[in-house]
Amino acid sequence: MIDELRREVCRLHAELVRYNLVVWTAGNVSGRVPGEDLFVIKPSGVSYDDLTPESIVVCDLDGNLVEGDLSPSSDTAAHAYVYRNMPEVNGVVHTHSTYASAWAARGEAIPCVLTAMADEFGGEIPLGPFALIGNDDIGKGIVATLTGHRSPAVLMQNHGVFTIGESPKAAVKAAVMCEDVARTVHVSRQLGEPLPIAQGDIDRLYDRYQNVYGQRSHL
């Protein structure tokens, strides 16, 4: 079970590379081990080319290394906090993708002006607080912002993006779509103000997308 999850999480990092969400080693995917208080995550400082299923490490929900030869990602504490506090989440992704991080650096949520945003995020992509690495502040900011929110993505101020999902793949999809809409809305606003979508229409699009696609929720 863990080995299969390691393969999947290893493989999903290639999607971050393919969609240009990461440079060098800055970005990571994790996945909860079904039925256990464990998750697997990228090791720290390993390039995406060199990542293998064996190099993916296993941590407990306090972020302590349980299995693996390498140190876990420096973002492990934030992933662990999410798994401890959001039991429905089985995958977490972190990136510094350009356009999403640009909104985050200004401290602005991304307004919902695309039907694809209504589908995937159910409204705006919210802003989380500025938080330093080194304790639970980043994790707390993620959980406080996403709890009760439709969006599976949060822009952490001056930092980057965290996304959640009911699987690692769903969290990666949210990271890909987040950067895609962050870029399109940015480009649109460069030459004027995008037209808003009425709240009722956002609700209809979101409800339909979650049901027609058989996805109970963004998790």
Added chain:
Amino acid sequence: MIDELRREVCRLHAELVRYNLVVWTAGNVSGRVPGEDLFVIKPSGVSYDDLTPESIVVCDLDGNLVEGDLSPSSDTAAHAYVYRNMPEVNGVVHTHSTYASAWAARGEAIPCVLTAMADEFGGEIPLGPFALIGNDDIGKGIVATLTGHRSPAVLMQNHGVFTIGESPKAAVKAAVMCEDVARTVHVSRQLGEPLPIAQGDIDRLYDRYQNVYGQRSHL
């Protein structure tokens, strides 16, 4: 005949990927089956890497699945409406390509300020209405905007692009060229106002391109 069309439509999705018109599974190509009230289209939610000719599904002109193991694209109703109402159209493409969608989010047509636009689109790329998915509204918006218009591309407000062609390949070319000119005109306008091209020159360029290239029309 249908198998050959499936191979072609499958192959053409790779062009959407190559030209960065799509991320994840958001974008689709369809093609009318010659001489029959049928068309083939991408299945829903299948990644472009996993697409095979066998996975391409067959629908009737009301968008009902006729052959195939997977559900048709969630945009099938819009494609079907176009085939029902524009008999000269044999290919339809839908994308959320970044720059075209950015114009669509502001609700602005793309002005014709490039000779390549005059060649391919015969003038501006027009704006279609805001329309929700789930009935024929998107299809109606496409047909109402493109009927009698030179452009094979329409920007659907707050949504993305639909293009039509006399073949699936022609519709894909229109989608590629649409994003290319959407980007160039956007970039140009970022630092000032692009110079207009006189209507007579647009007409001359369009007429020549349709004839010299042996293309009877953009279809």
Added chain:
Amino acid sequence: MIDELRREVCRLHAELVRYNLVVWTAGNVSGRVPGEDLFVIKPSGVSYDDLTPESIVVCDLDGNLVEGDLSPSSDTAAHAYVYRNMPEVNGVVHTHSTYASAWAARGEAIPCVLTAMADEFGGEIPLGPFALIGNDDIGKGIVATLTGHRSPAVLMQNHGVFTIGESPKAAVKAAVMCEDVARTVHVSRQLGEPLPIAQGDIDRLYDRYQNVYGQRSHL
């Protein structure tokens, strides 16, 4: 001799693709046949993937097809005019690359604010006139603008770029560098005014680059 040139011109089209200067079939390279009143050029409407040395066609200096099974590029007349009127030119490239075309759509020359521009272009990249396809107007605009100018690149208003060189490869290099500096200067100007480089420094950089690199001129 012609076969070797066909291979080289075929191969150079891959550089246009690699550097994202072209989409679909919009862009072409030509090369003068040494010692003969002939040049080779891309055939019209052939995709870059399908281009082979055999498919490259041979034309005389009036642009008439001399050898080859396909029609020559629709831009052949412009290439031919350059070869007829600039005997020192042995390679010509045409693209609609995004940033250069964006400057061209506004009708603005690109100011020399980068040392790399001083090196390669010896100053600004100049603007040529608006001209329709179908006669010698484009060729005349290119020659009138580049004759006596240091720059091997000209921005044709509302259209795109033509570059010249003492070889096809030199013309391709000029097209690559033109888009590169067009993009950097564009990005720089988005947030303010780039600092000018003094004319004396531009001259010193240009003179050194032409000599140290053993290149007699940009041709």
Added chain:
Amino acid sequence: MIDELRREVCRLHAELVRYNLVVWTAGNVSGRVPGEDLFVIKPSGVSYDDLTPESIVVCDLDGNLVEGDLSPSSDTAAHAYVYRNMPEVNGVVHTHSTYASAWAARGEAIPCVLTAMADEFGGEIPLGPFALIGNDDIGKGIVATLTGHRSPAVLMQNHGVFTIGESPKAAVKAAVMCEDVARTVHVSRQLGEPLPIAQGDIDRLYDRYQNVYGQRSHL
């Protein structure tokens, strides 16, 4: 020892290509030979595809060619000056990467508004002087700007970027991260003013990153 370094420096040029920091032949990596007054560097005018470990040349600290069949990079004097005057530096990289060069063309340092910048650069990325090629002016500008500065990257006015590191790989990483943050901060500022990060937080992030990651300094 030198052969191993040549292989490494050859290989690292592929990272400049991968991250789109260079076009054609404009950009180079060098590495100091441990325990000797020598360094290895890219030969001049060789395309990245054609670069082999054997083609990498060896120079003394005055920039004179010591071993190799080709001329050293035209930027060799600047690399040599850095090695002569910064004994702790073992790798130097030069690029004209788009966004960093755009800041350089305006003569502006990049403000520290991203936690990733605080981690890697310890604050802003500073601006160096305008300097002509051909003597030690560029090298002096690099050393004067980076001595006593946390940042391993300097924006040379109207020119491009130089980065330093305790190894060639560290200098390449700095070049990759420099362009990444130059782009993100640029994009962020296009639509408003990014939020500053308090100096105390920048210091905490920088100190942690240098220690937790076991990196004594950016060198």
